[in-house]
Amino acid sequence: MGSRDLDIxxxxxxxxxxxxxxxxxxxxxRKIGYETWAKAVHPEDRKLAETELQQAILGIKEFHxxxxxxxxxxxxxTLQAHAVVQRDDAGTAIRVIGVNWD
Numbered sequence: 134m135g136s137r138d139l140d141i142x143x144x145x146x147x148x149x150x151x152x153x154x155x156x157x158x159x160x161x162x163r164k165i166g167y168e169t170w171a172k173a174v175h176p177e178d179r180k181l182a183e184t185e186l187q188q189a190i191l192g193i194k195e196f197h198x199x200x201x202x203x204x205x206x207x208x209x210x211t212l213q214a215h216a217v218v219q220r221d222d223a224g225t226a227i228r229v230i231g232v233n234w235d
Contacts, residue, residue, distance in 0.1 A: 134234040137216075139167065141190065142227055146170060155212060155233055157204030175201035175209060182214075189218050190226040210235055 135152030139145075146165050153160040156173050174182050178200040189196035196216040201209050216231025 134232055136232050137170075137230070139229040140227070141229065152233060155210070155235060156202055157206070157208075157210070173202045173204075175203050177201075186216075186229070189216065190229065192218070192224075192226075196229070196231065 136149045138147040182200040185198045188194045199213045212233045214233045219228040
C-alpha cells in the first residue's frame with residue numbers, strides 16, 4: 134500500500150516510497166506531476182479513472198476505484214485507489230489525499 138497527496142492548486146503529486154514501488158517507477162523525487170500518474174494508468178482505464186477523480190474533486194462522489202497500470206516493462210498490474218478531498222473555506226477542492234494498493 135502506498136499513499137499520495139495531490140496538491141490541486143500547484144499540480145504537484147507527492148508519493149511515498151511504496152507508491153513508486155507499486156507503479157514500478159524509480160524514485161527521483163517525492164514530488165511528481167499529475168501527468169506521471171495519468172501516463173501510468175492503462176489506456177483503456179484512464180478515462181474512467183480520471184472521470185472518477187474529477188467527480189470526487191467536484192463533490193459528486195467519493196473516490197473509490199480500481200484500475201490497471203502499465204509498468205515500463207509493459208507488465209500490467211491492478212490497483213485499488215481510495216481518497217478524500219480536502220476543501221478550503223469556500224468549498225473549493227485544494228487537495229486529494231489517498232492510498233493505492235495491489
